[in-house]
Amino acid sequence: MSWFDDWALTLAVFLPVVGMVILLLIPRAEEGAQKLVALLTTLVTFAVGIGILFRFDYNRAGRLQFGVDKSWIDVINSRYHMGIDGISLPLLILSMFITVLCVIYSWNHFPEPHNPKAFLALILLLEVGMNGTFAAQDLILFFVFFEIVLLPMFFMIGVWGGPNREYASIKFFLFTLFGSALMLLSFLALYFLSDVHTFSIPALSALHGSGIVEGTQTLVFAGMFLGFAIKVPMFPFHTWLPDAHTEAPTVGSVLLAAIMLKLGTYGFIRIALPLLPKGAINWAPWIGGLAVIGIIYGAFCCLAQTDMKRLIAFSSVAHMGFVMLGIATLTDFGINAAIFGMVAHGLITGMLFFVAGSVQHNFHTREIKRLGGLLVQAPKMGWILGFCVMASLGLPGLAGFWGEFPAILSAFQPAPGLSDVVFRVYMVIAAIGTVLAAGYLLWMLQRVAFGTPKSEFEDADIHDVGLAEWIAWTPMLLGIVILGVYPNLLFSLTNPAVEHVSRVFAR
Amino acid sequence: MTPNFDFHALAPEIILSATIVIVLVADLLFADRERWQTPRIATIGVLASLVPVITLAIDGTNRVMFANAAGSGAYVVDPYALTFKALFLVAAYVTLLVSVDYIGEGDYYQGEFYFLLLTSVLGMIVMASARDLITIFVALETISIPTFVLAGWRKHDPKSNEASIKYYLIGVLSSAVMLYGMSFIFGFSGSTLLTDIAQFASATPDVAPLFIVAIFLTLVGFAFKISAVPFHFWVPDTYEGAPTPVTAFLSVSSKAGGFVALLTVVYVGFFPSVNSWQPVLWVFAALSMIVGNLVALRQTNIVRMLAYSSVAQGGFILVPLAVAQDGRASAASLEAVVTYLLIYAAMNLGAFAVVIAVSRRTRSAEISSYAGLGQFAPVLAILMSIFLFSLAGIPPLAGWYAKFMMFRAVLDAGTPWAIVLGVIAAVNSVIAFFYYTAVVRQMWFKEPAIEGTRSVEIPTALGVAIAICGATVVVIGVYPQLFGRLGELARF
Numbered sequence: 001m002s003w004f005d006d007w008a009l010t011l012a013v014f015l016p017v018v019g020m021v022i023l024l025l026i027p028r029a030e031e032g033a034q035k036l037v038a039l040l041t042t043l044v045t046f047a048v049g050i051g052i053l054f055r056f057d058y059n060r061a062g063r064l065q066f067g068v069d070k071s072w073i074d075v076i077n078s079r080y081h082m083g084i085d086g087i088s089l090p091l092l093i094l095s096m097f098i099t100v101l102c103v104i105y106s107w108n109h110f111p112e113p114h115n116p117k118a119f120l121a122l123i124l125l126l127e128v129g130m131n132g133t134f135a136a137q138d139l140i141l142f143f144v145f146f147e148i149v150l151l152p153m154f155f156m157i158g159v160w161g162g163p164n165r166e167y168a169s170i171k172f173f174l175f176t177l178f179g180s181a182l183m184l185l186s187f188l189a190l191y192f193l194s195d196v197h198t199f200s201i202p203a204l205s206a207l208h209g210s211g212i213v214e215g216t217q218t219l220v221f222a223g224m225f226l227g228f229a230i231k232v233p234m235f236p237f238h239t240w241l242p243d244a245h246t247e248a249p250t251v252g253s254v255l256l257a258a259i260m261l262k263l264g265t266y267g268f269i270r271i272a273l274p275l276l277p278k279g280a281i282n283w284a285p286w287i288g289g290l291a292v293i294g295i296i297y298g299a300f301c302c303l304a305q306t307d308m309k310r311l312i313a314f315s316s317v318a319h320m321g322f323v324m325l326g327i328a329t330l331t332d333f334g335i336n337a338a339i340f341g342m343v344a345h346g347l348i349t350g351m352l353f354f355v356a357g358s359v360q361h362n363f364h365t366r367e368i369k370r371l372g373g374l375l376v377q378a379p380k381m382g383w384i385l386g387f388c389v390m391a392s393l394g395l396p397g398l399a400g401f402w403g404e405f406p407a408i409l410s411a412f413q414p415a416p417g418l419s420d421v422v423f424r425v426y427m428v429i430a431a432i433g434t435v436l437a438a439g440y441l442l443w444m445l446q447r448v449a450f451g452t453p454k455s456e457f458e459d460a461d462i463h464d465v466g467l468a469e470w471i472a473w474t475p476m477l478l479g480i481v482i483l484g485v486y487p488n489l490l491f492s493l494t495n496p497a498v499e500h501v502s503r504v505f506a507r
Numbered sequence: 508m509t510p511n512f513d514f515h516a517l518a519p520e521i522i523l524s525a526t527i528v529i530v531l532v533a534d535l536l537f538a539d540r541e542r543w544q545t546p547r548i549a550t551i552g553v554l555a556s557l558v559p560v561i562t563l564a565i566d567g568t569n570r571v572m573f574a575n576a577a578g579s580g581a582y583v584v585d586p587y588a589l590t591f592k593a594l595f596l597v598a599a600y601v602t603l604l605v606s607v608d609y610i611g612e613g614d615y616y617q618g619e620f621y622f623l624l625l626t627s628v629l630g631m632i633v634m635a636s637a638r639d640l641i642t643i644f645v646a647l648e649t650i651s652i653p654t655f656v657l658a659g660w661r662k663h664d665p666k667s668n669e670a671s672i673k674y675y676l677i678g679v680l681s682s683a684v685m686l687y688g689m690s691f692i693f694g695f696s697g698s699t700l701l702t703d704i705a706q707f708a709s710a711t712p713d714v715a716p717l718f719i720v721a722i723f724l725t726l727v728g729f730a731f732k733i734s735a736v737p738f739h740f741w742v743p744d745t746y747e748g749a750p751t752p753v754t755a756f757l758s759v760s761s762k763a764g765g766f767v768a769l770l771t772v773v774y775v776g777f778f779p780s781v782n783s784w785q786p787v788l789w790v791f792a793a794l795s796m797i798v799g800n801l802v803a804l805r806q807t808n809i810v811r812m813l814a815y816s817s818v819a820q821g822g823f824i825l826v827p828l829a830v831a832q833d834g835r836a837s838a839a840s841l842e843a844v845v846t847y848l849l850i851y852a853a854m855n856l857g858a859f860a861v862v863i864a865v866s867r868r869t870r871s872a873e874i875s876s877y878a879g880l881g882q883f884a885p886v887l888a889i890l891m892s893i894f895l896f897s898l899a900g901i902p903p904l905a906g907w908y909a910k911f912m913m914f915r916a917v918l919d920a921g922t923p924w925a926i927v928l929g930v931i932a933a934v935n936s937v938i939a940f941f942y943y944t945a946v947v948r949q950m951w952f953k954e955p956a957i958e959g960t961r962s963v964e965i966p967t968a969l970g971v972a973i974a975i976c977g978a979t980v981v982v983i984g985v986y987p988q989l990f991g992r993l994g995e996l997a998r999f
Contacts, residue, residue: 013667071988072985072988073992073993075917075988075989075990075991076911076912076988144902144903147902147903148899148903150901151901155951158948158952159951159952165952166952169948169952170941170944170948173938173940174940174941177901177937177940178934181934181936181937182933183934184914184933185914189918192918192919192921365883499765
């Protein structure tokens with residue numbers, strides 16, 4: 001099976017390209033064949049992911065595995081260097097997993113204008129970028145994959161989106177592009193500042209930024225911070241997110257929330273912290289501060305929303321605030337919580353967007369005011385919404401809890417060199433944020449699911465959860481329960497890798 | 508002393524000159540219905556000139572002609588020259604493919620078109636080898652004068668006349684300014700050979716202010732040719748009025764010709780006299796990016812938009828050159844400029860080829876006429892999106908690598924001024940993205956404005972041209988190493 005170890009990541013990243021090319025060759029009229037090719041491609045890709053899960057050496061989760069290191073652009077010393085460790089593995093699997101479910105959900109939920117061929121091709125292209133970002137171990141390769149994600153999402157929002165789609169799509173693209181331009185400058189600066197002249201992430205991580213003075217580190221970190229923080233998104237760079245989410249088609253929202261937001265936080269853990277530790281320590285209080293502002297600000301915005309999707313979008317800002325707070329503590333405890341939070345948020349918020357999409361599909365509106373009595377008209381969907389809301393507000397026993405609670409706790413004792421007082425204040429504010437989260441989520445649940453159906457929908461033809469939805473949703477719901485009951489499944493995987501990152505701060 | 512002629516080294520020029528004569532005579536002799544043969548002869552001639560370029564590259568020895576005692580000559584065939592000769596000939600081939608049907612179906616067929624086009628190309632391949640002020644000047648005029656006529660080729664269209672006159676007047680003015688500057692340089696250094704000028708510049712650290720003025724005037728002349736701001740005023744009107752294939756030629760080949768001249772003069776001649784040329788180019792680069800991009804935002808005509816975009820792209824190409832003397836950046840800068848020029852040629856020619864193809868159906872160059880192109884011509888729309896996103900520098904399309912090399916040179920230089928220029932470039936690439944996507948949004952997000960869903964018919968030659976450009980943009984974007992070698996080759 002050694003060939004599998006050599007080729008697994010390449011297959012995981014580029015199989016969707018193969019599928020996309022086949023898909024594009026199928027005539028436009030044959031929608032059945034198009035759906036089948038897309039489903040098979042994502043399934044085969046996911047099967048590679050399962051293979052990776054089996055072949056992964058869990059005793060050495062802190063080390064890079066499935067490494068590929070081939071020459072790519074020799075002139076600039078950039079290599080085709082891929083590999084995964086305990087940090088990347090869960091996110092990579094999540095990305096493959098969610099993509100399959102999105103294709104299944106799309107089966108009979110294609111948004112207007114109906115064009116399955118183009119829509120599915122974009123999903124596959126998106127998967128290339130997402131998988132590639134989590135597997136890349138070379139800064140330039142990372143940058144390329146990080147950017148590939150933009151194009152399909154831009155088209156997905158712009159072509160299949162809501163009424164305000166053009167504005168939302170261009171805003172999304174401009175924000176991210178601006179961030180990544182500065183990020184690229186930082187990568188290049190790093191290349192020239194380090195003595196080894198390499199873009200290899202493991203090699204640069206091993207240096208821990210030695211040889212780069214503190215002031216420069218702080219400056220270069222700022223560039224990376226902008227690139228990643230816009231993607232996360234952190235307050236005050238979040239304004240593209242509510243627009244993009246509100247206008248995007250359901251599948252677009254799910255992919256955006258479940259995986260694309262994680263590219264930013266992953267970038268912090270994989271690149272910004274290990275490569276520029278001194279810069280990270282200087283920036284950590286600010287990052288933590290912005291994170292808790294995001295938690296409170298996102299919560300208050302949620303309370304003011306009238307649109308279901310927009311509410312969930314702002315709740316993402318709050319939840320990613322917890323993730324960023326965990327990262328900002330620079331402790332292994334906090335970073336583990338952050339990764340758990342990323343996966344949990346992916347599953348839970350992804351599910352919430354799925355349900356919101358199905359609600360819109362049935363009622364043709366997402367106005368919370370006009371909805372009501374979902375439990376009467378579509379009881380199964382109503383219960384699922386209730387379940388996801390509970391998970392999202394951090395009910396113990398479900399996945400959301402293990403992302404939020406340890407992140408708050410980790411702020412009690414941040415890494416040496418960071419002010420305990422400041423972070424304890426953050427801790428208190430974040431804890432208040434969880435109360436607010438319970439408030440806005442339960443309020444939404446109450447208005448949407450409880451009570452009696454509004455008069456305008458009394459006679460409407462409402463379909464409860466259908467077959468495609470059951471197939472797409474059950475694995476996610478199971479995932480939320482399993483991770484909630486047995487969080488160690490993930491923590492044991494991430495911890496050895498996280499220790500590599502946090503070790504440099506522990507001194 | 509009799510000059511030694513190396514016929515192998517001169518073979519591309521000789522073959523192309525022969526083709527030019529044949530095209531001119533043949534067009535005279537052909538009966539009307541056989542005139543389609545002329546472009547065929549021109550195409551074969553261009554491809555035949557590529558053969559010696561390849562054999563010379565395989566041979567690999569640097570050939571110097573008209574050498575002085577020190578062994579440096581006025582006419583040199585080295586990897587740098589060969590790289591650009593290949594670029595010019597391939598670009599000429601694509602331009603011919605793009606032109607054939609446009610010219611053939613036009614109201615006034617004229618075989619002179621090909622004669623003029625090839626003459627301009629001859630100037631370019633001479634330019635690639637020129638290492639002497641007079642040779643450079645002659646080559647530059649050989650490039651320019653035929654294009655003055657080509658711009659006015661649609662002679663019944665007042666806009667085309669305007670294009671030609673404006674271009675001609677400004678072109679002549681710039682030549683005069685440049686020649687004036689060159690005459691001073693000759694006066695100081697006592698030689699027109701670039702290597703002698705470099706010797707003079709490095710031997711006298713405290714050069715006279717007049718020498719700096721002379722260099723400035725020469726650079727201003729080049730600035731007109733590469734349409735750097737503030738010497739870009741002829742560009743939008745000329746690009747809009749000229750026939751679109753000619754516009755493609757002007758914005759790619761002719762512009763690259765100017766850049767090659769600038770590169771050669773700066774690297775071989777003025778390089779040691781850093782304070783004279785570097786600040787000037789810094790200002791040109793910054794202004795070209797800012798003004799070109801901001802004005803492009805407001806355009807409603809796609810050709811004018813691409814005209815301002817090419818001004819802005821010229822600014823990006825100038826960026827590495829403007830920091831070339833700082834730190835260790837010299838080699839990286841040259842590499843960046845060469846790489847950017849090659850990639851720019853592919854993506855800009857591709858974009859213009861699609862504009863020509865679409866206007867066959869819509870008879871319009873307004874950006875609003877691209878509405879719904881994704882529905883009635885999906886393949887063209889995909890390719891146009893590829894070219895535009897590549898111009899915007901989005902991976903994995905070739906443009907990202909060009910921009911990357913530019914940023915790399917900037918950070919390799921590492922001086923505060925270089926970093927400032929780099930940040931200006933970064934902000935500008937975001938602005939540029941906005942107007943490139945304006946077209947993309949029309950194509951994909953809007954409903955078609957014209958009735959019927961009849962698709963666009965693309966003639967074979969045009970299709971081949973688009974395919975060549977599209978394949979280059981995608982392949983280089985995914986595996987830039989292919990052009991990495993070219994960048995390595997092009998060293999002095």
